[in-house]
Amino acid sequence: MKKARAEGYRCRAAYKLLALEQRYGFLKGARVIIDLGAAPGGWSQVLAQNRSSPLGENLLLIAVDSRPLSPIEGITFVQGMFEDEGTQRYLASLLQGRAVDVVLSDMAPNTIGRRQIDHLQSLALAEEAYAFARQYLVSGGHFVTKIFQGGAEKSLFEDLRQNFQNVSFAKPQASRTESCERYLVAMTFRKALPL
Ligand SMILES: C[S@@+](CC[C@H](N)C(=O)[O-])C[C@H]1O[C@@H](n2cnc3c(N)ncnc32)[C@H](O)[C@@H]1O
DSSP, X not given: OHHHHHTTOSXXXXXXXXXXXXXXXXXXXXXXXXXXXXXXXXXXXXXXXXXXXXXXXXXXXXXXXXXXXXXXXXXEEEESOTTSHHHHHHHHHHHTTOOEEEEEEOOOOOOOSOHHHHHHHHHHHHHHHHHHHHHHEEEEEEEEEEEEOSSTHXXXXXXXXXXXXXXXXXXXXXXXXXXXXXXXXXXXXXXXOOO
């Protein structure tokens, strides 16, 4: 946390996104990015740093969280439960028909210390994020989601494999060794053509 503060990040979670991006490069060239479970804002800070790139002008960076987020320049923040109909409608209105290049979800349930329950709740959030990604991702887009491992994530993994070119599990160094947190990184969405 000390290092994060010294380097201007709100939390060490920023380093997880930096490490994932360094390994997979899913943010390269992305213009519309959704950051789900964004508070306190480490990932959004990383995304906002990209605004100085030549693509900066066209960037639309939307962050969502049920908790408040102190403002970050360049980030449009939506406060609400992601799965609520009102939140989803508001997101759609912000997108104004623009397709999304990358959907990131670092959403995590309030853990209660019972591993299987925490696991299933985190999976439910990942499934919500995936449903959104399937609806809005551009063909070739990318989806990254946190999950707490526990067994049931295999069906999500298989489902992702049907719809993306490459899918893998990742555990960035900044993620605590004892935590069962993993990231599913799904690259290159194969969007189904409308019938
Ligand atoms: C681990 S934190 C995210 C950290 C963030 N990526 C960062 O870099 O600061 C998980 C976040 O998910 C949010 N969250 C959990 N369930 C949610 C839901 N259903 N809708 C919106 N946000 C949710 C929590 O409020 C919490 O802020």
